[in-house]
Amino acid sequence: MLNTSYSQIVNTAKIGTYEKVDLNEVVEFGLEENVTPSHSDRHKVLFLGIDIQNDFMEEGSLGVPGAHKDVEQITKFLYDNLGQITEIAVSLDTHELNQIFHPSWWVNQEGEHPEPLTIITSNDIEQGKWKPVKEQDASIDYVRHLEKLGQKNLCIWPYHCIEGTPGATLESQFSKMIHYHSTVRQTRIKKVVKGQDPLSEMYGIIKPEYSQSVRTNEGLLNYIRQFDQVIIAGEAESHCVYESVKQIAEHFSNDLKWTQNIYVLKDGMSCIPGFEEENEKAWKALVNNYGIQLVESTDLKL
The missing domain is CATH 3.40.50.850 (Isochorismatase-like)
Incomplete structure (x- = not known):
């Protein structure tokens, strides 16, 4: 039997609110x-x-x-x-x-970045729908290998979990x-x-x-x-x-x-x-x- 109650440790109303942890x-x-x-x-x-x-x-x-x-x-x-x-x-x-799954890595023919949850395939790249801003050969190689290995397709995510934030x-x-x-x-x-x-x-x-x-x-x-x-x-x-x-x-x-x-x-x-x-x-x-x-x-x- 613990001396400390659950509610003394966890405030369920504060879940997800960035409460300061003492x-x-x-x-x-x-x-x-x-x-x-x-x-x-x-x-x-x-x-x-x-x-x-x-x-x-x-x-x-x-x-x-x-x-x-x-x-x-x-x-x-x-x-x-x-x-x-x-x-x-x-x-x-x-x-x-700047990582391969974030919007900043890719642009379309109008220079626009993809919206979050956009799926980018090797076919999209070959047709010129999307192109990497940098590391072009490595980026294309990555997308092709995902498909070859049967992994999840490349999904563009919102900027998240940025180090130090x-x-x-x-x-x-x-x-x-x-x-x-x-x-x-x-x-x-x-x-x-x-x-x-x-x-x-x-x-x-x-x-x-x-x-x-x-x-x-x-x-x-x-x-x-x-x-x-x-x-x-x-x-x-x-x-x-x-x-x-x-x-x-x-x-x-x-x-x-x-x-x-x-x-x-x-x-x-x-x-x-x-x-x-x-x-x-x-x-x-x-x-x-x-x-x-x-x-x-x-x-x-x-």
């Missing part, structure tokens, strides 16, 4: 608890939070409808299972203005909860920065969609494999959460007994509008191929 208060709450440190856990559980950042909240520059409720469910789950979750890792989507930081209520967990369980939060290659989109946390320079994050894979159970949630379901789960499952496809212990919280993630049908089919394939388990946070007993 870590001094959070740490004081954590130091009042008497919970066994995580290094004593025999059954090791990792919670992996994908891109739970301000720009993916509902009023963010790339807001995902439903994100606020997702954060509420996630933080309640972490609080209710604080003594069973061994460690927490989070990914941080981190970009610059408030939109790139962890959502405040989620941040408070994971730092509270860190204090109580005496463990370090693993923070994984992704998406800094200007010539590649990086939805998943393990590797980019396609890149000539950025490699698979073997160290992160080895870290994840140390755990008996991995629980995943975040934003957006259709892109960064799905691709992260897919990359992890594919890497460990020779150990289906382990991949069956990957749990994805259905009520802790939401889809970008317009991708629902594709998203549903993709998750079904992961479940069928690797035994990934899609669950409600309230049904998962640790």
Whole structure:
């Protein structure tokens, strides 16, 4: 039984509002608890939070409808299972203005930049509909490889998660909860920065969609494999959460007994509008191929 209530840590009315996080208060709450440190856990559980950042909240520059409720469910789950979750890792989507998936990278014949959610194909480039402002050969090579590899087509996104801006930081209520967990369980939060290659989109946390320079994050894979159970949630379901789960499952496809212990919280993630049908089919394939388990946070007993 914790001495600190959920509402003392998380103000659900402030989710997505850029509330200032007072870590001094959070740490004081954590130091009042008497919970066994995580290094004593025999059954090791990792919670992996994908891109739970301000720009993916509902009023963010790339807001995902439903994100606020997702954060509420996630933080309640972490609080209710604080003594069973061994460690927490989070990914941080981190970009610059000039990257291949942002409008500034491309122009049409009138010199206009594409609107957000524009899809650019190799056929568009060949017909002169869109052309890269710079890195022309590499940009065309990237789009062609996406299609060749069967990856998601190049989608132009609003400027989001720009390094050093408030939109790139962890959502405040989620941040408070994971730092509270860190204090109580005496463990370090693993923070994984992704998406800094200007010539590649990086939805998943393990590797980019396609890149000539950025490699698979073997160290992160080895870290994840140390755990008996991995629980995943975040934003957006259709892109960064799905691709992260897919990359992890594919890497460990020779150990289906382990991949069956990957749990994805259905009520802790939401889809970008317009991708629902594709998203549903993709998750079904992961479940069928690797035994990934899609669950409600309230049904998962640790």
